Amino acid sequence: MSVQFVIRALFALVLCQQAVADEDLWVTMQKTASAARELNYQGLFIYHNGAIIRSVQITHINEAGREFTRNVVLDGRPREVFSEGDDIVIFNAKNDKVVIEKRRGQNLFPAMLPTQLQPLKQNYKLKFVGQERIAGRLAQVIDMIPNDNLRYQYRVWSDSEYGLLLKMSMLDVQGHTLEQIGFNQVSMLQTKDLDWFQPKIDASKPYVMDDTTDLTHVENNLVIANLPAGYKKVDQIRLRVPGRTVPVQQLIFSDGLASVSLFVEPVIKGMQPRIGKKTMGSTNVYAHVLNGYQLVVVGEVPAQTVEQIAQQVTFKK
Amino acid sequence: MKQQLSALIDGEADIERCEHIFLAAKSTGEVAQAWQEYHVIRDVMREEYWVQPDMTSRIMAELSDEPVVLAPRAAAQSVVPIKSRPNKYVWSIAASVAAAFFVGMFVLNQPSTVDSVQIADSETDQYVMAHHNYSPNSATYYIHNVTYAGE
Numbered sequence: 001m002s003v004q005f006v007i008r009a010l011f012a013l014v015l016c017q018q019a020v021a022d023e024d025l026w027v028t029m030q031k032t033a034s035a036a037r038e039l040n041y042q043g044l045f046i047y048h049n050g051a052i053i054r055s056v057q058i059t060h061i062n063e064a065g066r067e068f069t070r071n072v073v074l075d076g077r078p079r080e081v082f083s084e085g086d087d088i089v090i091f092n093a094k095n096d097k098v099v100i101e102k103r104r105g106q107n108l109f110p111a112m113l114p115t116q117l118q119p120l121k122q123n124y125k126l127k128f129v130g131q132e133r134i135a136g137r138l139a140q141v142i143d144m145i146p147n148d149n150l151r152y153q154y155r156v157w158s159d160s161e162y163g164l165l166l167k168m169s170m171l172d173v174q175g176h177t178l179e180q181i182g183f184n185q186v187s188m189l190q191t192k193d194l195d196w197f198q199p200k201i202d203a204s205k206p207y208v209m210d211d212t213t214d215l216t217h218v219e220n221n222l223v224i225a226n227l228p229a230g231y232k233k234v235d236q237i238r239l240r241v242p243g244r245t246v247p248v249q250q251l252i253f254s255d256g257l258a259s260v261s262l263f264v265e266p267v268i269k270g271m272q273p274r275i276g277k278k279t280m281g282s283t284n285v286y287a288h289v290l291n292g293y294q295l296v297v298v299g300e301v302p303a304q305t306v307e308q309i310a311q312q313v314t315f316k317k
Numbered sequence: 318m319k320q321q322l323s324a325l326i327d328g329e330a331d332i333e334r335c336e337h338i339f340l341a342a343k344s345t346g347e348v349a350q351a352w353q354e355y356h357v358i359r360d361v362m363r364e365e366y367w368v369q370p371d372m373t374s375r376i377m378a379e380l381s382d383e384p385v386v387l388a389p390r391a392a393a394q395s396v397v398p399i400k401s402r403p404n405k406y407v408w409s410i411a412a413s414v415a416a417a418f419f420v421g422m423f424v425l426n427q428p429s430t431v432d433s434v435q436i437a438d439s440e441t442d443q444y445v446m447a448h449h450n451y452s453p454n455s456a457t458y459y460i461h462n463v464t465y466a467g468e
Contacts, residue, residue, distance in 0.1 A: 114453075235451070235453070237451060241447075250447060252452050254452070261448035263444050274441070278441060280445070283448075285441050285445065287441070296441070296444045298444050298445050299448065299452075
């Protein structure tokens with residue numbers, strides 16, 4: 001390979017980058033958000049976060065607008081996650097029983113980008129990085145660069161042909177990868193057969209429901225004067241935590257991609273209030289006590305974002 | 318409604334036509350209750366349950382919990398030829414109805430008092446897990462295992 005060839009190739013790459021205008025990149029992102037929900041595919045993906053690595057087998061089918069997904073966690077304890085539209089049911093094999101958890105809609109890999117990109121456009125800028133091969137597929141690599149330091153940077157690998165999200169990573173300000181999730185192997189499915197949409201049932205075990213969460217949507221007298229820029233409250237639920245006599249309120253905030261939870265519970269007799277901060281991989285935790293309430297803020301966001309939310313909480317009289 | 322549910326669990330009904338049952342199960346506790354009862358009946362009807370000695374006590378325990386419903390059904394069973402009908406949809410239905418049943422339970426059972434247990438020192442883990450479980454964007458749902466009360 002001659003030096004001249006390399007220079008030409010680099011020049012071509014620069015031209016190519018300029019050609020891909022900002023708006024085109026958002027079109028690619030929109031395609032990426034939709035493809036994960038509309039296509040029929042199966043594959044194997046790996047999730048990395050700090051020392052944690054998990055392999056997951058996924059099958060996804062969109063049958064006349066209805067989405068069916070099965071995720072089988074292959075490492076650690078057996079776990080199967082089924083979703084049909086927004087309903088998610090998780091089967092956890094335990095020693096002598098199977099615990100069934102019910103969840104609400106979440107943007108799970110590869111459907112991690114929200115279909116509504118408008119909030120993201122306000123908080124992130126896109127930058128075309130180049131092309132890379134992931135899981136045997138050619139991918140467009142796009143960086144989502146935050147407008148401020150209240151959120152992390154993301155890198156997205158989108159299948160050049162189908163638009164399917166092949167890989168996604170989260171990076172801190174220094175450019176260190178905090179969290180990464182991506183296909184090792186993926187293929188498109190031609191069939192619309194749903195015979196795979198069933199858990200591996202062990203008839204000898206009792207099936208029990210996990211009932212720690214009461215998904216009542218509640219309102220209270222909590223006020224957060226200044227949420228970090230770009231974050232909005234998306235939900236408020238009540239949790240029954242084992243060992244607690246009083247339900248814990250959970251408020252959820254999101255900038256469209258990153259999410260933060262604020263937990264509020266009264267400090268009752270015998271309870272040790274907690275104050276301080278903690279970082280675990282991409283997750284930051286900030287604990288604070290206010291007016292006899294324990295506040296805990298948790299999120300895959302920089303430390304200052306969780307701290308800012310905790311500091312802004314007040315209670316209406 | 319109960320007959321439809323019974324047919325569904327026995328694999329006689331077409332899953333495509335049963336959406337209303339799932340919807341009904343979500344909105345009323347009656348269907349959820351019926352599902353549980355029929356589930357027990359179906360379990361009993363499956364011959365393999367009887368060849369597992371340890372299962373017998375569990376089923377008998379469940380039978381004793383459901384005396385009113387099971388007694389008349391038991392008579393009906395004697396005229397029905399017992400043969401297994403393998404159906405690939407059965408367990409996905411069970412999963413769906415189980416989910417619906419769960420929703421129903423929340424409607425029926427308002428939270429009662431929870432047993433007081435000493436809070437462990439690793440309690441921030443519970444917050445982190447709850448965050449991952451209920452936040453709209455989470456890549457981490459499969460790294461956690463539910464900490465289940467009494468485990």
